[in-house]
Amino acid sequence: MSYNRNHISRMQFLIVFTLIVGLIFLNEDSIAQTNTSSDIKQLLNKAEQFEYNNPDSAFIVYTQINQIAQKEKNDSLYTVGILGLGYCMELKGRPEMAEKYYFQALSLNQKINNSIGIAVSFNALGNICYYKSDLKDALSYYQKSLKLYEQMHAEFQQSQAMHNIALIHDELKDYNLAKMYYEKALVVFEKNKDTYWISTCHNNMGTLYVHMTQMKNAIEHFEIALALSDSIGDEIAVGMIYDNLGRCWSSEGKYDKAIAYLTKSLIIANDNDDYYSKASIYDAFAEVYFDKKMPELTIRNAEKSLENAKKSHYKNFILSSYQYLKKAYRQLGQYQIALLYADSAEETKNELLNAEKTKSIQELEKKYQSQKNELQIENLEKEQKLTEIEFNHQRRLLFGAIALSLIIISIAFFLFKTLIDKKKANRLLVIQKDEIHQQNFSLSQLVEETISQKEEIMVQQEKLQHQNRQINLIHNDLNKSIQYAKRIQRSIMPSSEIIEHFISESFVILKPKDVVSGDFFWWTSHEQQTIITAADCTGHGVPGAFMSMLGISFLREIVIKEYITHPGVILRKLRKEIVNALQQKGITGEQKDGMDMSLININHQSMMLQYSGANNPIYIIKKNPLETIPEKVVRYIQEPENDLFFYELKPDKMPIAIFDNMSRFNTIEIPIEKGDLIYLFSDGFADQFGGAKGKKLKSKAFKGLLIQHAQLKLNQQKEALDNAFETWKDEYDQVDDVMLIGIKV
Numbered sequence: 001m002s003y004n005r006n007h008i009s010r011m012q013f014l015i016v017f018t019l020i021v022g023l024i025f026l027n028e029d030s031i032a033q034t035n036t037s038s039d040i041k042q043l044l045n046k047a048e049q050f051e052y053n054n055p056d057s058a059f060i061v062y063t064q065i066n067q068i069a070q071k072e073k074n075d076s077l078y079t080v081g082i083l084g085l086g087y088c089m090e091l092k093g094r095p096e097m098a099e100k101y102y103f104q105a106l107s108l109n110q111k112i113n114n115s116i117g118i119a120v121s122f123n124a125l126g127n128i129c130y131y132k133s134d135l136k137d138a139l140s141y142y143q144k145s146l147k148l149y150e151q152m153h154a155e156f157q158q159s160q161a162m163h164n165i166a167l168i169h170d171e172l173k174d175y176n177l178a179k180m181y182y183e184k185a186l187v188v189f190e191k192n193k194d195t196y197w198i199s200t201c202h203n204n205m206g207t208l209y210v211h212m213t214q215m216k217n218a219i220e221h222f223e224i225a226l227a228l229s230d231s232i233g234d235e236i237a238v239g240m241i242y243d244n245l246g247r248c249w250s251s252e253g254k255y256d257k258a259i260a261y262l263t264k265s266l267i268i269a270n271d272n273d274d275y276y277s278k279a280s281i282y283d284a285f286a287e288v289y290f291d292k293k294m295p296e297l298t299i300r301n302a303e304k305s306l307e308n309a310k311k312s313h314y315k316n317f318i319l320s321s322y323q324y325l326k327k328a329y330r331q332l333g334q335y336q337i338a339l340l341y342a343d344s345a346e347e348t349k350n351e352l353l354n355a356e357k358t359k360s361i362q363e364l365e366k367k368y369q370s371q372k373n374e375l376q377i378e379n380l381e382k383e384q385k386l387t388e389i390e391f392n393h394q395r396r397l398l399f400g401a402i403a404l405s406l407i408i409i410s411i412a413f414f415l416f417k418t419l420i421d422k423k424k425a426n427r428l429l430v431i432q433k434d435e436i437h438q439q440n441f442s443l444s445q446l447v448e449e450t451i452s453q454k455e456e457i458m459v460q461q462e463k464l465q466h467q468n469r470q471i472n473l474i475h476n477d478l479n480k481s482i483q484y485a486k487r488i489q490r491s492i493m494p495s496s497e498i499i500e501h502f503i504s505e506s507f508v509i510l511k512p513k514d515v516v517s518g519d520f521f522w523w524t525s526h527e528q529q530t531i532i533t534a535a536d537c538t539g540h541g542v543p544g545a546f547m548s549m550l551g552i553s554f555l556r557e558i559v560i561k562e563y564i565t566h567p568g569v570i571l572r573k574l575r576k577e578i579v580n581a582l583q584q585k586g587i588t589g590e591q592k593d594g595m596d597m598s599l600i601n602i603n604h605q606s607m608m609l610q611y612s613g614a615n616n617p618i619y620i621i622k623k624n625p626l627e628t629i630p631e632k633v634v635r636y637i638q639e640p641e642n643d644l645f646f647y648e649l650k651p652d653k654m655p656i657a658i659f660d661n662m663s664r665f666n667t668i669e670i671p672i673e674k675g676d677l678i679y680l681f682s683d684g685f686a687d688q689f690g691g692a693k694g695k696k697l698k699s700k701a702f703k704g705l706l707i708q709h710a711q712l713k714l715n716q717q718k719e720a721l722d723n724a725f726e727t728w729k730d731e732y733d734q735v736d737d738v739m740l741i742g743i744k745v
Contacts, residue, residue, distance in 0.1 A: 040068060040077070047084055055091040062088065075112045079105050086124060093276070093312060099128045119148040119157065126164060139168045159188035163201060170208050178208055199228035203241055210248065219248050239268030243281055250288050256715070258288050263719065279308035279317040286324040298328040300723055319348045486515050489545050492552055499523050502530050502604050505744040507718035511684075511725070512737050518544015519682045519739035522552050524559055531559055531570075533599040534680035534741050536616065538592070544737065550581060551595055551656075567599045567612035568667035575614075575656045584658035594657020598680050602672070602745065609672045612665045613651025619703065620647045620670075621677040621710050630668055636703055644710055646703065676745045677710060684738035690728040697728055714742050
């Protein structure tokens with residue numbers, strides 16, 4: 001079941017491009033007829049930019065398009081807005097609302113005989129049916145869409161419809177037919193040099209080969225899709241393909257490769273807050289760790305999958321999570337808990353089966369009622385014909401007698417009433433004339449007041465719309481700037497290749513509170529020496545990011561160009577550069593911007609470590625104890641103790657900034673051995689609020705987590721520590737940037 005989740009994620013991409021095609025066809029003629037064509041095109045561009053990152057803002061823009069369409073009485077333009085509203089609901093995980101909008105768009109397009117709009121609406125409804133696993137209805141809608149595109153000779157849109165039809169045949173296990181449709185669609189995509197659709201088609205063909213258990217072919221297609229999606233910056237598609245590759249390598253028994261790909265996929269899913277994708281990825285992690293006979297990690301990841309599956313309301317992953325929890329607790333010998341999860345799995349499975357049975361029963365009941373109604377109507381029509389002849393004869397006789405009597409009575413009554421009414425009418429006429437004159441005068445005053453109020457409302461409405469447009473433009477520009485700053489900040493941080501020659505294993509956990517981070521790391525290696533630093537700048541977000549870039553720039557000058565490797569001297573020169581750059585004088589009320597930092601120099605030839613810190617300590621976990629413990633080095637006593645020795649190297653209590661105490665930074669030197677673990681970090685991990693009581697984690701619990709996972713490989717440590725942080729944080733907001741560097745000598 002795990003591979004099928006990619007189809008639903010893919011459908012969001014199919015909707016995006018299908019709608020864009022529809023918008024182009026629907027807009028060109030209809031918009032040209034209005035006096036607001038430039039505003040509409042601007043709104044459409046804005047909606048397209050908002051769709052993935054901010055569907056709520058896109059929904060507002062499409063609502064504005066509908067208001068313009070109603071004002072201009074432009075039905076074609078109105079269908080564009082309705083399709084857009086449906087798409088926004090689809091992105092927000094509200095398929096039932098999306099379906100209502102798509103049906104509304106279909107009805108209106110059929111009313112105005114808009115063939116392109118009808119085809120787009122059929123395709124969108126097919127996507128919703130696919131999402132709900134109504135494969136029969138989805139195939140019907142896709143085939144209707146394909147037929148319309150063939151009549152219009154729209155080759156590219158035909159290929160998109162064939163691609164969607166291939167998805168259905170894949171689900172129905174008709175693999176040869178699915179492959180034929182994929183290959184036909186791919187020819188057109190390559191002819192048009194459409195990188196997005198070429199990538200999507202390769203990805204789905206990879207999934208097809210997975211279902212056919214041809215893993216070598218599947219991996220080839222996934223890697224082609226990954227390269228293409230990465231080349232166009234399609235982050236969501238890249239994350240999905242990482243998930244696919246992770247599952248493939250897991251099925252081949254290459255668990256390290258599988259974990260690496262799944263970790264990359266999880267990072268992207270976390271960035272996009274995609275519950276559905278996270279449910280799938282954690283489900284894949286649970287599968288890997290179960291196969292590796294690591295029940296504790298299986299349970300942790302299955303619980304994460306279950307949590308996200310419930311948020312995305314996808315019962316197949318809920319069922320899978322319960323099954324992995326059942327099997328993992330069996331491995332641990334905790335049969336009572338396993339039995340509880342077995343019951344939950346059985347209950348969820350029954351719900352899925354009952355949903356299918358209910359749907360079948362409803363369809364049979366609907367068919368029965370329809371046939372019953374038709375039979376009743378036929379019987380009623382026969383009875384009516386038999387009684388009509390007799391009734392008509394009697395009615396003619398009765399009608400003649402009644403008509404004659406009524407004529408005589410009516411003439412007499414009319415003459416009498418006319419005399420009385422004429423007198424009353426004359427009296428009332430004078431009174432009514434005066435009343436009408438007074439009402440006309442009051443009505444004219446009311447009309448004048450209403451017109452004045454309407455004009456005032458229109459002026460205020462125009463001001464409000466102008467302000468909204470300006471705010472949306474500013475928000476869009478700001479969002480783009482921050483995203484660009486994120487890419488710049490990530491690009492200046494060093495890659496792991498720089499230290500891989502000297503360091504056997506390492507990891508970095510960097511979780512910004514906002515898009516960009518005030519925490520940063522930096523390292524370099526030269527002549528058997530490795531310099532590594534972890535820093536926490538004042539503030540977070542954009543101000544912190546500026547400080548981090550300033551710090552990295554000065555470190556490059558000091559360490560690489562001036563070739564200074566002594567930690568205490570590096571911190572002293574860095575402080576001098578920061579004070580000069582920020583023009584800090586130490587006067588009262590001055591902004592105390594700067595950074596806290598820990599910095600180490602590992603001499604791989606002498607196997608000595610030098611450390612200097614500005615408010616930030618470091619932790620070292622050793623298998624053998626230090627013979628002599630230098631000043632400012634404290635051994636942490638574990639409860640209960642094990643065979644590992646945990647040391648904390650204390651920093652100087654002053655920052656990299658102007659400060660009351662501007663003395664030199666001390667440098668601590670200790671011997672190290674192969675296999676020693678070194679941790680550099682900011683205070684964000686230990687300061688995070690969470691747990692049952694909503695309190696800080698604190699450094700003691702942080703140290704306990706490091707010791708608990710010290711025996712794992714560093715890539716496994718990273719996954720375990722990241723999961724531990726997210727579990728502790730749970731629904732609480734992240735309070736600060738979080739950074740943790742782990743190094744194995």
